Amino acid sequence: MTSTVPIRRVGASGLAVSSVGLGCNNLGRPGTATQTLEGTQAVIDAALDHGITFFDVADCYGAEPGLSETLLGRALAGRRDRVVIGTKFGLPVGELNGPDFGARGSRRYIRRAVEGSLRRLGTDYIDLFQFHTPDPTTPIEETLDSLGSLIDAGLVRYIGHSNRSGWQIADAEAVGQRLRHRFISAQNEYSLLHRTAEQEILPAARHYGLGVFPYFPLFNGLLSGKYTATSAPSGSRLAEIKPALLESADWPRLEQLQGFADARGVTMLDIAFAWLLSRPEISSVIAGATRPEQVAQNAAAATAIELSPTDLAEIDAICPGPGRVSQF
Numbered sequence: 001m002t003s004t005v006p007i008r009r010v011g012a013s014g015l016a017v018s019s020v021g022l023g024c025n026n027l028g029r030p031g032t033a034t035q036t037l038e039g040t041q042a043v044i045d046a047a048l049d050h051g052i053t054f055f056d057v058a059d060c061y062g063a064e065p066g067l068s069e070t071l072l073g074r075a076l077a078g079r080r081d082r083v084v085i086g087t088k089f090g091l092p093v094g095e096l097n098g099p100d101f102g103a104r105g106s107r108r109y110i111r112r113a114v115e116g117s118l119r120r121l122g123t124d125y126i127d128l129f130q131f132h133t134p135d136p137t138t139p140i141e142e143t144l145d146s147l148g149s150l151i152d153a154g155l156v157r158y159i160g161h162s163n164r165s166g167w168q169i170a171d172a173e174a175v176g177q178r179l180r181h182r183f184i185s186a187q188n189e190y191s192l193l194h195r196t197a198e199q200e201i202l203p204a205a206r207h208y209g210l211g212v213f214p215y216f217p218l219f220n221g222l223l224s225g226k227y228t229a230t231s232a233p234s235g236s237r238l239a240e241i242k243p244a245l246l247e248s249a250d251w252p253r254l255e256q257l258q259g260f261a262d263a264r265g266v267t268m269l270d271i272a273f274a275w276l277l278s279r280p281e282i283s284s285v286i287a288g289a290t291r292p293e294q295v296a297q298n299a300a301a302a303t304a305i306e307l308s309p310t311d312l313a314e315i316d317a318i319c320p321g322p323g324r325v326s327q328f
């Protein structure tokens with residue numbers, strides 16, 4: 001192991017994870033080095049070598065649904081007990097889990113989903129089973145009761161949610177307390193370039209003791225510092241898949257951020273990680289990666305710099321937050 005990533009608790013739960021994790025939605029993604037098992041293996045091995053032990057995946061990720069889970073399970077073979085796996089269910093996956101009848105929070109569907117994820121991951125338990133997005137048709141009581149029975153059966157250790165609004169988090173919390181099966185985590189978009197989670201999600205997480213996993217922590221790689229207004233490395237996500245993000249990027253702001261990093265002798269990527277980790281609500285920064293060297297840089301970013309209150313104020317001036325919804 002060449003670097004050590006500090007461990008954080010997930011909210012008020014007993015689950016502990018590496019504070020830098022690996023987002024796994026690149027595994028099996030066409031056009032990336034992690035499209036194949038070989039490329040995936042290199043990234044997973046690098047993650048473990050550098051102290052990253054938390055892996056975030058979902059049943060819907062991959063060129064076809066299920067592929068990212070299958071590749072992750074195969075790449076981790078023989079090392080299951082050294083890692084924490086979070087996966088997700090609840091977004092459309094075609095026929096992967098059989099017909100869903102539009103009710104992917106239902107008891108019937110959840111059972112199919114967990115059985116599929118366990119099979120593809122090649123494990124007999126999932127550490128964190130996350131409800132990927134709210135299901136407007138199924139009562140949250142049924143969803144939480146079904147997830148609780150998976151915990152009772154030993155198939156799942158903890159449950160989390162994703163893409164819920166503030167009121168939906170509060171609603172799920174009240175029901176979870178009543179059923180004695182609470183969600184322990186929230187996964188929502190959050191980065192220096194997308195701070196709306198500060199309005200409702202982070203305050204709710206603080207109040208209820210949820211750990212937050214920020215997704216798109218590098219804003220799809222824009223915050224890695226490898227892009228400029230006129231150049232994008234070939235093979236990168238923004239060059240190949242999401243060029244619109246390059247066209248709409250606020251380059252003067254990114255140049256200011258680069259200057260802030262340069263003045264402290266670190267990279268923009270280090271700042272993007274350190275800024276997220278300065279929030280106590282954050283459990284793990286789950287950046288995706290397509291190459292082993294990216295994993296090494298991301299692991300090192302966990303301890304590259306500690307931002308002072310003055311640094312944080314300076315960052316606020318460069319990348320302002322959304323403002324609070326209410327003072328109360």
Ligand SMILES: NC(=O)c1ccc[n+]([C@@H]2O[C@H](COP(=O)([O-])OP(=O)(O)OC[C@H]3O[C@@H](n4cnc5c(N)ncnc54)[C@H](OP(=O)(O)O)[C@@H]3O)[C@@H](O)[C@H]2O)c1
Nearest residue numbers: 023024025215216217218219220221224236237287288294
């Ligand atoms: N809950 C949800 O609804 C939801 C939605 C989206 C994502 N997620 C989760 O969040 C995770 C993170 O999101 P994400 O991976 O899409 O976005 P991200 O972390 O903002 O960006 C990751 C991309 O940035 C580039 N990158 C990473 N490290 C780098 C480095 N050190 N140097 C240069 N480039 C680097 C890589 O792309 P290239 O090499 O291709 O440039 C990588 O795929 C996902 O993997 C997934 O697990 C959840």
